[in-house]
Amino acid sequence: MTLTERFAEWSAGLERAPTEVRRAAKWHILDAIGVGLAAARLGVVDFAVAEAMSYGAPEESGVIGYSTRHPAPMAALANGALIHGLDFDDTHAAAILHGSAAVLPAVLAVSEVVDADLDAAADAFVVGLETAIRISAAAPRKFHLRGFHATSVVGIFGAALAAARLLGLDPSAAVNAMGLAGSQASGCLEFLYTGTSTKPFHPGWAGLAAVMAARLAARGAAGPATVLEGERGLYRAYADASVDPDRVTASLGGEWETTRMTVKPYPVCQYSHATLDALALFPTDLQPGGIARIDIGMPEASLTVVAEPREGRLRPRSASEAKFSVQWNAAALLIDGCLSVDHFREEQLAREDIRDLAARVHVHRRPFDGPPAEAPAEVTITMHGGAALTRSLTRSSADPERPQDDGALLDKFTSNAADRIEDPARFAKLVLEDGGLPVRELMASTGGR
Numbered sequence: 123m124t125l126t127e128r129f130a131e132w133s134a135g136l137e138r139a140p141t142e143v144r145r146a147a148k149w150h151i152l153d154a155i156g157v158g159l160a161a162a163r164l165g166v167v168d169f170a171v172a173e174a175m176s177y178g179a180p181e182e183s184g185v186i187g188y189s190t191r192h193p194a195p196m197a198a199l200a201n202g203a204l205i206h207g208l209d210f211d212d213t214h215a216a217a218i219l220h221g222s223a224a225v226l227p228a229v230l231a232v233s234e235v236v237d238a239d240l241d242a243a244a245d246a247f248v249v250g251l252e253t254a255i256r257i258s259a260a261a262p263r264k265f266h267l268r269g270f271h272a273t274s275v276v277g278i279f280g281a282a283l284a285a286a287r288l289l290g291l292d293p294s295a296a297v298n299a300m301g302l303a304g305s306q307a308s309g310c311l312e313f314l315y316t317g318t319s320t321k322p323f324h325p326g327w328a329g330l331a332a333v334m335a336a337r338l339a340a341r342g343a344a345g346p347a348t349v350l351e352g353e354r355g356l357y358r359a360y361a362d363a364s365v366d367p368d369r370v371t372a373s374l375g376g377e378w379e380t381t382r383m384t385v386k387p388y389p390v391c392q393y394s395h396a397t398l399d400a401l402a403l404f405p406t407d408l409q410p411g412g413i414a415r416i417d418i419g420m421p422e423a424s425l426t427v428v429a430e431p432r433e434g435r436l437r438p439r440s441a442s443e444a445k446f447s448v449q450w451n452a453a454a455l456l457i458d459g460c461l462s463v464d465h466f467r468e469e470q471l472a473r474e475d476i477r478d479l480a481a482r483v484h485v486h487r488r489p490f491d492g493p494p495a496e497a498p499a500e501v502t503i504t505m506h507g508g509a510a511l512t513r514s515l516t517r518s519s520a521d522p523e524r525p526q527d528d529g530a531l532l533d534k535f536t537s538n539a540a541d542r543i544e545d546p547a548r549f550a551k552l553v554l555e556d557g558g559l560p561v562r563e564l565m566a567s568t569g570g571r
Contacts, residue, residue: 125350126279128371129253130296133287136375138241139248143378145554147244147251149531150212152553153385154205154222155186155568156538160463161207162187163541166441167322170203183231184565187542194231198329202227206273207322208463209445210389210538214382215495215521217258217276218266220325221383224277225250225284227329232288232336233561240564241557246284248380254280255379257350260370262493263423264361266311274309274324275360279350281332289340299336301345304356306331314427315434317443382522385531389463393424394448396499396518401455403513404503410457410475412505416483418448419500421490429485436480441466452501453479463538496521542570 123131139147161167174185174196183197184190186204191197205211206223214221225247233243258265258276265272282303286296308327313320339345350356350365357363388398397418420429428448429435438444444451444466453476455461464470490497500514517524536546543549549567552559 124297124347125257125367125370126297126300126347127293128367128374129283130286130293130300132371132374133249133253133283133296134293136245136249139245139380140378143248143380144241144244146381146383147248148240148554149385150222150380150383151226151240151244151247152535152550153531154211154226155553156535157208157210158186158201158204159542159568160210160538161204164208164463164467167203167207167319169319170323170326171200174200183234184562184569186565186568187570189566189569194235195330195333197234198227198231198333199326201230202326202329203322206325208389208466209321209391210386210463212383212385213392213495213520214255214259214379215384215392215493216262216382217255217379218263218272218493218495219255219258219277220273221251221255221277221380223325224254224273224328225281227325228281228285228332228336229288230561230565231329231333232285234565236288236290238288238561239557240553240559240561242288243561246287248378249287250280250284251380251383252280252374252378253283256370256374257356259379260365261357261361261363264363268361269311270360271309271311271321271324274328275307275356277325278303278307278328278332278335279356281328282335285332285336286339289336291336291340295339297347298343298345299339301347301349302335302338302343303332304345304349306335307356307360313442314446317439319440319442321442384520384522385526385534387519387526387530387534388451388461389466390445390451390461391428392495392518392520393420393428393497394451395495395520396497396515397448397501398451398455398461399518400499400501400513400515401452403515404456404511406459408456408503410453410479412507413456413479413482414504414506416452417502417504418452418483418485419488420448420485421494421497422487423494424497425485425487427494437477438471441471444471447480448485449480449483450476452483453477543568
């Protein structure tokens, strides 16, 4: 069997995800909706929302934070951009993948079309996550090294399989959906060096294309079953790699990668999180003006993403660029004692106090062989008088071995959703506990007060 056939057969045979896995998935659904609501408030991806809303009929699916309804593919486009718009959405360290942004938009859009409840949606979401995570983790960092954004070029396959499940497609048609998705897999990493707002568009497109692929398959369109491991398939074309299918699907349905996804405590690239956590351990009365230099150790794979080229990281031109500057993030955290979504407004990026301290941040290579997001952190702050303080951590607070508790997750959702949802605690309870809640009703309740 090909890889797509294995995933499709597994999806068809999975009646329900285990209770603890479905609950983890619902926490990620809640977090994704929360960050989508915050993105709607800040207007960071208005371009995607406006484009989606220019298609008014058929009125199939809703958009997070809005009361209007749109064709399902366009709703998926908007929701993917909203969920990923602040770079505050969840991640999987080993896969280097934003799971919810990649898969959930298609799940929400199709769930409304078929009038699915939240439990059915969560099961499809789990299928999509498990598929996308395993596909990406089988070629660690190799998509990125070729210049591709794994969240979109890999996530589309999980999203297509999840959409196929919700549409009730048989395994053969689900394989076709994934095969068709492969011809739409896209996402170029050049945005990292230009400060442009391309990144949120990637999972939005993956959602749109996944819905289209599943619908085309439902109408009889065919796609190559070897789209992943074939001679001109995903791995060879996008990662210059070959994989062992048995390793990709090992423990599928026995070990659940959904439970190893992590919720971000900071709205920046996860490669910086351990460093930011270490900075938070320094005395709160440390005066930025008295700091001579800050030395940060990071693995090569992190440094090339969030610290280099140095000149471009010290004075970010956009929110997108600032989120990939550990120098700027470190300075903002030390000066203000926190790092929130509001730090990435245009007026904040121009703050000279942050730019001045960022110029005193120096990042050095440290050896580490594992996933960059799981690397330890070491930070030394040297004062003008010569005194030096060092703080280190083995793992960040966005790590499956150090998961945030339910209280912290709920606090994040409440902060993100408070101005759009009248009672965030009640909304969270409905998502987490009421399995019979129709997804259509859930989406309608995000449409603002």
